[in-house]
Amino acid sequence: SRTISLAVIPGDGIGREVVAQGLKVLTAVLPHDVKLETETYDLGAKRWHATGETLPDAELDRLKNHDAILLGAIGDPSVPSGVLERGLLLKLRFAFDHYVNLRPSKLLPSAVTPLAGDPEIDFVVVREGTEGPYTGNGGSLRTGTPAEVATEVSVNTAYGVERVVRDAFARAQARPRRKLTLVHKNNVLVYAGHLWKNIFDRVATEFPDVTTDYLHVDAATIFLVNDPGRFDVIVTDNLFGDIITDLAAAVTGGIGLAASGNINPDGTFPSMFEPVHGSAPDIAGTGKADPTATILSVALLLRHLGHEAEAGRIEDAVAADLAGRAGAAARTTDEIGDALAARVSG
Amino acid sequence: SRTISLAVIPGDGIGREVVAQGLKVLTAVLPHDVKLETETYDLGAKRWHATGETLPDAELDRLKNHDAILLGAIGDPSVPSGVLERGLLLKLRFAFDHYVNLRPSKLLPSAVTPLAGDPEIDFVVVREGTEGPYTGNGGSLRTGTPAEVATEVSVNTAYGVERVVRDAFARAQARPRRKLTLVHKNNVLVYAGHLWKNIFDRVATEFPDVTTDYLHVDAATIFLVNDPGRFDVIVTDNLFGDIITDLAAAVTGGIGLAASGNINPDGTFPSMFEPVHGSAPDIAGTGKADPTATILSVALLLRHLGHEAEAGRIEDAVAADLAGRAGAAARTTDEIGDALAARVSG
Numbered sequence: 001s002r003t004i005s006l007a008v009i010p011g012d013g014i015g016r017e018v019v020a021q022g023l024k025v026l027t028a029v030l031p032h033d034v035k036l037e038t039e040t041y042d043l044g045a046k047r048w049h050a051t052g053e054t055l056p057d058a059e060l061d062r063l064k065n066h067d068a069i070l071l072g073a074i075g076d077p078s079v080p081s082g083v084l085e086r087g088l089l090l091k092l093r094f095a096f097d098h099y100v101n102l103r104p105s106k107l108l109p110s111a112v113t114p115l116a117g118d119p120e121i122d123f124v125v126v127r128e129g130t131e132g133p134y135t136g137n138g139g140s141l142r143t144g145t146p147a148e149v150a151t152e153v154s155v156n157t158a159y160g161v162e163r164v165v166r167d168a169f170a171r172a173q174a175r176p177r178r179k180l181t182l183v184h185k186n187n188v189l190v191y192a193g194h195l196w197k198n199i200f201d202r203v204a205t206e207f208p209d210v211t212t213d214y215l216h217v218d219a220a221t222i223f224l225v226n227d228p229g230r231f232d233v234i235v236t237d238n239l240f241g242d243i244i245t246d247l248a249a250a251v252t253g254g255i256g257l258a259a260s261g262n263i264n265p266d267g268t269f270p271s272m273f274e275p276v277h278g279s280a281p282d283i284a285g286t287g288k289a290d291p292t293a294t295i296l297s298v299a300l301l302l303r304h305l306g307h308e309a310e311a312g313r314i315e316d317a318v319a320a321d322l323a324g325r326a327g328a329a330a331r332t333t334d335e336i337g338d339a340l341a342a343r344v345s346g
Numbered sequence: 347s348r349t350i351s352l353a354v355i356p357g358d359g360i361g362r363e364v365v366a367q368g369l370k371v372l373t374a375v376l377p378h379d380v381k382l383e384t385e386t387y388d389l390g391a392k393r394w395h396a397t398g399e400t401l402p403d404a405e406l407d408r409l410k411n412h413d414a415i416l417l418g419a420i421g422d423p424s425v426p427s428g429v430l431e432r433g434l435l436l437k438l439r440f441a442f443d444h445y446v447n448l449r450p451s452k453l454l455p456s457a458v459t460p461l462a463g464d465p466e467i468d469f470v471v472v473r474e475g476t477e478g479p480y481t482g483n484g485g486s487l488r489t490g491t492p493a494e495v496a497t498e499v500s501v502n503t504a505y506g507v508e509r510v511v512r513d514a515f516a517r518a519q520a521r522p523r524r525k526l527t528l529v530h531k532n533n534v535l536v537y538a539g540h541l542w543k544n545i546f547d548r549v550a551t552e553f554p555d556v557t558t559d560y561l562h563v564d565a566a567t568i569f570l571v572n573d574p575g576r577f578d579v580i581v582t583d584n585l586f587g588d589i590i591t592d593l594a595a596a597v598t599g600g601i602g603l604a605a606s607g608n609i610n611p612d613g614t615f616p617s618m619f620e621p622v623h624g625s626a627p628d629i630a631g632t633g634k635a636d637p638t639a640t641i642l643s644v645a646l647l648l649r650h651l652g653h654e655a656e657a658g659r660i661e662d663a664v665a666a667d668l669a670g671r672a673g674a675a676a677r678t679t680d681e682i683g684d685a686l687a688a689r690v691s692g
């Protein structure tokens with residue numbers, strides 16, 4: 001009998017509510033010979049207010065010992081913008097070398113898209129997770145004066161770019177359409193852009209069966225609404241990936257359905273799974289949060305740990321549940337979790 | 347009788363074709379007592395291949411003497427990515443201190459949007475044009491080796507941010523809805539983000555009748571497809587502005603209709619007007635390019651120079667022309683130009 005040791009970071013706002021449903025469905029879907037051990041980590045706004053800590057080293061050390069991490073959402077208006085994002089969420093992604101931020105975008109048959117004309121959408125974004133403008137490099141001089149200068153430094157290395165580009169090529173090769181699109185802005189950000197493009201072109205020669213394409217990020221946003229069916233796998237930098245995956249979520253049924261994995265493919269550190277959405281303090285406590293994105297993130301988690309059948313069962317359950325949503329009365333967070341738990345255990 | 351001294355930079359690809367139509371409509375709309383003097387500047391891929399020059403200082407000096415610049419599009423696959431963009435287009439924007447990059451997004455009654463449900467869209471993006479990740483700061487170390495490090499430095503100053511934020515507040519105040527949204531990513535890009543947010547909040551106190559809002563750029567892309575009607579004026583940095591204005595163009599009828607002005611509000615240098623789209627080498631020479639974006643950019647140019655009535659006539663002509671497009675046979679670049687020229691002179 002096997003065991004999954006799972007670290008759970010509910011975090012802030014609706015994070016706590018949706019994580020509870022994710023665990024409910026995870027428990028329901030696991031076969032009896034797999035034991036689930038969870039440990040909940042009290043991190044986020046409350047902890048910061050109480051102790052001033054975002055992610056103490058001791059907690060980071062303990063987190064390392066789990067097979068995976070399930071995270072709800074981080075961020076609260078009572079905490080200055082950036083403190084928890086940088087000190088907790090990004091710290092986890094960087095410390096655990098989550099260089100593949102995997103964000104699938106599939107328009108399920110009954111999902112509601114803001115796009116006209118019933119497009120077919122099924123692509124996955126491989127967003128770099130440990131470099132680019134997210135490194136925290138930069139600073140501010142003469143802060144708060146009329147002479148202030150503030151910089152942000154995007155740091156990109158051949159080491160960091162090549163490994164994520166390779167991962168994306170391998171994923172593209174494993175999909176039926178075998179197409180990989182690099183998204184960057186190499187006509188303006190020439191140093192980082194050329195590094196990405198050169199490595200992309202070089203690695204491409206090792207994957208002759210993968211069709212490649214390059215798009216500037218601005219043009220990519222146009223295709224994401226005009227012709228999203230053209231995308232199969234997209235590889236892109238940390239910031240562009242952040243932007244286009246929110247847009248991708250919007251066109252494939254909304255942020256309530258968008259799942260993600262922060263993956264350390266080497267397996268040196270635990271990978272972390274979380275909905276793409278944030279802590280949504282405006283609806284926290286109302287029962288209005290849709291836990292589906294977290295539940296689909298649990299499916300990604302199971303697939304990552306080798307439980308492919310269970311991952312598929314969750315995805316099928318979500319597809320079936322969505323089919324019943326149109327015209328039906330709105331359900332609470334808890335009710336959606338119950339419905340999906342019932343489906344996967346049924 | 348007055349004179350408009352106009353510098354014309356047709357540039358590359360479809361740039362030449364659409365600029366010809368822009369000039370046709372400009373000539374047709376001007377009253378008889380306004381004299382138009384144009385001077386065409388041969389800049390772009392051809393010039394670079396012939397001489398290695400992108401924008402010689404002597405040309406830059408001569409360009410200064412015009413009242414305004416009309417630009418088609420810059421960029422060609424035969425020139426390494428970035429050479430013409432940085433050496434010509436961005437050089438003009440920076441040299442002429444075009445700190446307001448104005449990009450209106452209005453869904454005209456007959457325009458075709460990819461969005462379902464007939465949204466009402468009428469907003470304008472004030473994109474900062476002289477700072478941010480566009481400054482060309484950065485570099486590459488050990489280029490082309492497995493140990494390469496490439497950086498891009500976003501430079502942001504209180505001086506640069508305050509002037510564009512003020513411009514945006516003034517524009518918002520002059521519109522019926524009086525709403526201004528700041529778009530940034532201040533939970534990650536904390537140095538630049540806090541500079542923008544602090545200045546935005548401070549200037550806001552001087553415009554108590556303007557409603558303000560803040561959105562992270564990723565969230566903004568969601569609203570641009572789910573609820574674009576919420577936007578009135580958006581102010582944002584150079585790179586975020588690049589990305590969201592392409593998306594905004596896509597949802598308001600496509601890049602074939604999106605006009606822009608690179609404005610130096612102080613009047614020290616000539617402002618420059620150009621379609622948001624690029625040189626589209628794939629359709630250059632086919633007569634398929636839609637000159638409407640350039641013609642609407644001519645309207646922005648006329649408004650900037652104080653010819654409000656003529657600007658309005660062009661915009662009305664475009665609206666009327668669009669109403670006839672649905673179901674009609676496709677027209678060539680030239681035919682669309684002719685039709686609009688006929689309407690504005692009629």
Ligand SMILES: CC(C)[C@H](C(=O)O)[C@@H](O)C(=O)O
Nearest residue numbers: 085089242276278533534564
């Ligand atoms: C909360 C924020 C730091 C985060 C990011 O920018 O990566 C979020 O937007 C995401 O996409 O996971």
Ligand SMILES: CC(C)[C@H](C(=O)O)[C@@H](O)C(=O)O
Nearest residue numbers: 187188218431435588622624
């Ligand atoms: C061609 C390119 C340099 C330019 C930009 O990024 O500003 C274009 O995309 C635009 O939006 O005008």
